[in-house]
Amino acid sequence: MKIWILGGKGMLANVCAKICIQRDVQFIADDRSLADITDYDQLLQRAKLVQPTHIINCAAYTDVDQAEKNPELAFLVNATGASFVAKIAKLMDAHFIHISTDYVFSGDQQIPYCEEDTPCPLNVYGASKLEGENLVLDIYPNACVLRTSWVFGAGGKNFISSLLPLLQNQEEVHVIQDQWGCLTYCYDLASVILDLMQERGIYHFVNQGVCSRFDIAKEIFEKLQERVFCKRVIPISVTNYVNMAKRPKFNVLGTQKISKKLNNSPRHWKEALGEFFIDAITV
Numbered sequence: 001m002k003i004w005i006l007g008g009k010g011m012l013a014n015v016c017a018k019i020c021i022q023r024d025v026q027f028i029a030d031d032r033s034l035a036d037i038t039d040y041d042q043l044l045q046r047a048k049l050v051q052p053t054h055i056i057n058c059a060a061y062t063d064v065d066q067a068e069k070n071p072e073l074a075f076l077v078n079a080t081g082a083s084f085v086a087k088i089a090k091l092m093d094a095h096f097i098h099i100s101t102d103y104v105f106s107g108d109q110q111i112p113y114c115e116e117d118t119p120c121p122l123n124v125y126g127a128s129k130l131e132g133e134n135l136v137l138d139i140y141p142n143a144c145v146l147r148t149s150w151v152f153g154a155g156g157k158n159f160i161s162s163l164l165p166l167l168q169n170q171e172e173v174h175v176i177q178d179q180w181g182c183l184t185y186c187y188d189l190a191s192v193i194l195d196l197m198q199e200r201g202i203y204h205f206v207n208q209g210v211c212s213r214f215d216i217a218k219e220i221f222e223k224l225q226e227r228v229f230c231k232r233v234i235p236i237s238v239t240n241y242v243n244m245a246k247r248p249k250f251n252v253l254g255t256q257k258i259s260k261k262l263n264n265s266p267r268h269w270k271e272a273l274g275e276f277f278i279d280a281i282t283v
Helices: 011-022 040-050 065-071 070-092 123-139 159-169 184-196 213-227 257-263 269-280
Strands: 001-004 026-030 052-055 095-101 142-147 172-177 199-202 233-236
Touching: 001 040, 001 199, 011 026, 011 184, 011 213, 011 269, 026 040, 026 213, 040 070, 052 213, 065 070, 065 123, 070 123, 095 123, 095 257, 095 269, 123 142, 142 184, 142 213, 199 257, 213 233, 213 269
Parallel strands: 001 026, 001 052, 052 095, 095 142, 142 199, 172 233
Antiparallel strands: none
16 A cells, blocks of 8 residues: 555645554655646656555645635635546546545534535535535546544644634633534544545544534633633624635534444544643643
8 A cells, every 4th residue: 555645734634644654554745846736747747656556635725715715726726636636546546535524515404414415515615625526526436535624633724723822812712602513633534534545435524522613712721721811712603703705504514424434433522622732732
């Protein structure tokens, strides 16, 4: 097995590389300078040099609000780029895992989304990722699409990494309480990606437990209360917060399919968050 990890400077790609090292799996992790997924010719030449048996596409355009201002770039990376990787994976007969998002759903239902539910994205980012999914599976039906949400971990740009400086420097921090989803610890996600190396089709993976961003902020505040300047975390409604992109209200991914396939259920987000602070955070 030789895994080619795309998006090599990103948080998830870095953790996938660490898991490969732990499992003694051969890999090459390439960033955009060596493997730009929007440049088919460059990507193909690099693939011929790497000769992977498996490809993990962690490369993506993930700025949800900026995607509204620059939809062409979002679709170029998340749809066209994904299709280029799928073509090369098929050409090389390499197993392909493509990372996608809960934002392909509208968040209008009150129960977790399963893999068979009909997507209906609310914003450009979600639409670009959905088109990427469709292109990948149309081009290479043996590919695996792994949807996830609210990914966090060391060294990445995410809600938790943005929240920590606010807790350290502001007496009051206001956080949205009426949008719900699921946290996903990057280490857990990367481990599952390596476990899915032979699978095809669509899977969901998140840590267990439904939460709002306020729930997350409150949990972190309680853990770090004596070590941060913040005195209060205050819940607010999404109606009091201005975002360029519309976001789903209840975007919870169900994990029954992947739990059955791997014979193992994801751990609760609070447990994963606790490990994250023990292993990766110095406040």
